[in-house]
Amino acid sequence: MRHHAHGENAHHHDVWTGRATNRVQWLLALIGAACMALGIELAVDSAWTSGSVPLIMAVVGCIAAGLLVLFGTLAFVHVALKVDKEHLEVRCGHIGLPRRRIPLSHVAGATYTSHVTPRHWGGWGYRWRPEKGTAVVVRRGEGVVLELWDGHTFTITVDDAEAAVREIEARLGTTKPPGAPAH
Numbered sequence: 001m002r003h004h005a006h007g008e009n010a011h012h013h014d015v016w017t018g019r020a021t022n023r024v025q026w027l028l029a030l031i032g033a034a035c036m037a038l039g040i041e042l043a044v045d046s047a048w049t050s051g052s053v054p055l056i057m058a059v060v061g062c063i064a065a066g067l068l069v070l071f072g073t074l075a076f077v078h079v080a081l082k083v084d085k086e087h088l089e090v091r092c093g094h095i096g097l098p099r100r101r102i103p104l105s106h107v108a109g110a111t112y113t114s115h116v117t118p119r120h121w122g123g124w125g126y127r128w129r130p131e132k133g134t135a136v137v138v139r140r141g142e143g144v145v146l147e148l149w150d151g152h153t154f155t156i157t158v159d160d161a162e163a164a165v166r167e168i169e170a171r172l173g174t175t176k177p178p179g180a181p182a183h
Contacts, residue, residue, distance in 0.1 A: 032070030
């Protein structure tokens with residue numbers, strides 16, 4: 001994460017970056033890999049005598065469950081937040097997917113929250129709840145809540161969320177909502 005000077009005379013850089021990581025999800029990824037290994041082991045060295053259909057179902061089931069758990073957890077082992085002059089971009093996992101890019105002109109405000117939990121959002125990952133909005137939750141702890149001009153909210157877990165809010169708020173003075181009259 002890039003650290004910035006604090007205080008009233010601090011200026012914002014062209015790009016602010018932050019991230020959050022969940023080491024527990026590495027354990028879940030290992031469980032997914034173990035399921036895949038079990039499926040491969042069954043396929044290669046099977047002594048099943050009850051027929052080939054149950055064996056095929058077990059192999060496919062183990063490999064499919066392993067792939068789902070492995071890639072599902074690796075996609076949300078960390079989140080990266082980038083704020084530049086015109087956009088805010090959220091990228092998840094090692095390949096950056098899912099990704100969401102929000103023009104700052106669509107952001108009405110940003111708020112620091114000290115307590116984001118997967119339990120409140122229904123789990124880890126890219127979440128949507130009608131009463132809460134959308135979120136990217138990779139761990140418990142601090143986060144940023146964006147209030148968008150369309151009335152929706154978007155929450156992101158990120159380390160040093162207070163600095164992220166300061167950077168976003170500093171940039172919002174130069175943006176206007178879509179369709180807003182010029183002063």
